Amino acid sequence: MDKNSKHKKAMEKQKAAVDAAILDADSEQSVVLLLTGEGKGKSSSAFGMVLRALGYEQKVAVIQFIKGKQLSGEEIYIKQHLPAIPFYQMATGFTWDTQDREKDTAAAVRTWSEAEKHLQDKQLDLLILDELTYMLAYQYLDEEQVIEAIRKRSPQLSVVITGRGGGSALRALADTVSEIKNSKHAYEAGIKARKGVDY
Amino acid sequence: MDKNSKHKKAMEKQKAAVDAAILDADSEQSVVLLLTGEGKGKSSSAFGMVLRALGYEQKVAVIQFIKGKQLSGEEIYIKQHLPAIPFYQMATGFTWDTQDREKDTAAAVRTWSEAEKHLQDKQLDLLILDELTYMLAYQYLDEEQVIEAIRKRSPQLSVVITGRGGGSALRALADTVSEIKNSKHAYEAGIKARKGVDY
Numbered sequence: 186m187d188k189n190s191k192h193k194k195a196m197e198k199q200k201a202a203v204d205a206a207i208l209d210a211d212s213e214q215s216v217v218l219l220l221t222g223e224g225k226g227k228s229s230s231a232f233g234m235v236l237r238a239l240g241y242e243q244k245v246a247v248i249q250f251i252k253g254k255q256l257s258g259e260e261i262y263i264k265q266h267l268p269a270i271p272f273y274q275m276a277t278g279f280t281w282d283t284q285d286r287e288k289d290t291a292a293a294v295r296t297w298s299e300a301e302k303h304l305q306d307k308q309l310d311l312l313i314l315d316e317l318t319y320m321l322a323y324q325y326l327d328e329e330q331v332i333e334a335i336r337k338r339s340p341q342l343s344v345v346i347t348g349r350g351g352g353s354a355l356r357a358l359a360d361t362v363s364e365i366k367n368s369k370h371a372y373e374a375g376i377k378a379r380k381g382v383d384y
Numbered sequence: 385m386d387k388n389s390k391h392k393k394a395m396e397k398q399k400a401a402v403d404a405a406i407l408d409a410d411s412e413q414s415v416v417l418l419l420t421g422e423g424k425g426k427s428s429s430a431f432g433m434v435l436r437a438l439g440y441e442q443k444v445a446v447i448q449f450i451k452g453k454q455l456s457g458e459e460i461y462i463k464q465h466l467p468a469i470p471f472y473q474m475a476t477g478f479t480w481d482t483q484d485r486e487k488d489t490a491a492a493v494r495t496w497s498e499a500e501k502h503l504q505d506k507q508l509d510l511l512i513l514d515e516l517t518y519m520l521a522y523q524y525l526d527e528e529q530v531i532e533a534i535r536k537r538s539p540q541l542s543v544v545i546t547g548r549g550g551g552s553a554l555r556a557l558a559d560t561v562s563e564i565k566n567s568k569h570a571y572e573a574g575i576k577a578r579k580g581v582d583y
Contacts, residue, residue: 216570216578220425224562225417229432230425233458236435237428238580240457240464258439259432265439310580343581360570363423371415371559379415381437381509382542 215343216360217335219351221318224365225383227347231313232259234345239267243310246271246303250296250316250348257384273299286323293325304338311343318348321355332358414542415559416534418550420517423564424582426546430512431458433544438466442509445470445502449495449515449547456583472498492524503537510542517547520554531557 218234220227238245247263247270256264263272275296297320303312320326332354335344346355356362371379378384417433419426437444446462446469455463462471474495496519502511519525531553534543545554555561570578577583 213576214578216575216581218424218581221567222565224564225560226419226425226429226432226562226564229436230429231432232435233425233428233431233433234581236431236461237457237583240455240460240462241580243457243580256439258436258442261439262435263439343578345581356568359568360573360575361424362567363425364565364567365423365425366421366563366565368420368561368563369555369558374559376415376559377412379412379542381440381442382415382417382433382544384436 215338215341217358218343218345219318219355219359219362220345220347220365221349221351221362222365222367223349224367225370226365228315229259230363231315231345231347234311235263235270235313238311244306244308245311245313246306246309247273247313247315248296248300248303249274250293250314250320251275255384258381271303289323290325293320293323296320297326297331301334304334304342304344306342307339309339309342311345312338314344314346316348317346318351318355321352322350328352328354331355414537414540416557417542417544418517418554418558418561419544419546419564420548420550420561421564421566422548423566424569425564427514428458429562430514430544430546433510434462434469434512437510443505443507444510444512445505445508446472446512446514447495447499447502448473449492449513449519450474454583457580470502488522489524492519492522495519496525496530500533503533503541503543505541506538508538508541510544511537513543513545515547516545517550517554520551521549527551527553530554 220230235245235247249260260272260274263270273296275292300312300314300317303309317331321328321331336358338344346359351359351362419429434444434446448459459471459473462469472495474491499511499513499516502508516530520527520530535557537543545558550558550561
């Protein structure tokens with residue numbers, strides 16, 4: 186067999202496998218996505234899905250559990266160009282800047298009550314819970330309560346959760362878990378975080 | 385030590401480590417990012433970075449090497465709401481639909497010439513080369529030529545490359561490599577790909 190025929194055969198086989206997997210999946214339902222791991226790209230992936238959902242004119246809301254005091258690029262974009270999107274930030278600064286457990290817990294609980302409201306919204310298509318996992322890891326939020334609220338969400342609503350870790354209950358709840366491994370990072374080579382890429 | 389003091393101490397330690405790593409990285413330069421692995425979130429992460437860069441009013445261009453014939457949500461959004469962004473799609477459909485090696489190669493080469501133009505653009509801040517890795521894996525493009533063009537890009541320009549694999553030369557060139565592992569995927573549980581989440 187020449188190279189082109191061999192290639193054609195390999196592609197046909199690949200196409201058959203992809204088609205079969207897609208046909209097998211026939212349950213139409215909303216999903217919970219967990220984007221975790223120590224690598225770069227968790228929050229940016231969530232914001233990419235915001236763009237994706239907006240392309241279909243779906244309704245989206247974003248809740249961020251820890252973020253610095255300075256807005257990052259995607260936050261500026263949403264606030265300036267997409268003011269109709271509900272966008273709530275905990276906005277106490279990174280927790281390792283505040284070093285006050287009670288204050289952080291109160292802020293987390295307040296932010297979670299916003300999330301709970303959106304989880305029951307029958308019009309919403311996509312809810313981003315950015316960096317939620319840290320609130321569970323630090324025990325700022327009650328894990329069981331969080332899991333239950335996500336499980337009992339309005340049925341049309343897909344939820345994207347980002348952050349390292351997440352715990353076994355959240356992983357069990359999630360339909361899809363992507364783990365982002367850091368194979369290599371620019372700062373190890375002494376390269377500064379870059380505006381528009383890293384924040 | 386009580387729980388709050390223990391927490392404060394742990395956070396202080398963490399803050400010191402984060403601060404030290406950031407201070408150490410002092411080289412201000414553009415970066416090459418490779419988002420790879422078999423998991424979900426590579427392209428959406430790249431599109432999240434588009435949003436991020438746009439928040440700072442940076443200039444962005446997107447080139448997609450393989451995509452289906454139907455536009456996905458983020459593509460619709462960019463075409464409708466951000467028509468000023470250069471957005472070029474190879475648009476021959478997924479290669480395993482065309483099964484024609486010569487036609488695919490010609491399309492890849494044509495698309496790469498668009499990429500080369502943008503790599504030399506002195507005004508551009510961020511260039512997305514979505515699914516470029518497959519062009520190398522299928523040998524539709526010459527790896528050495530691709531690597532050289534990215535290495536010799538205009539110095540202010542950061543490049544984000546997505547796709548499984550990528551090869552050792554591309555990994556060596558990249559400043560940051562994130563590998564997205566598929567810990568769990570909804571279609572394994574029979575759940576259909578969802579509009580606004582998966583495409």
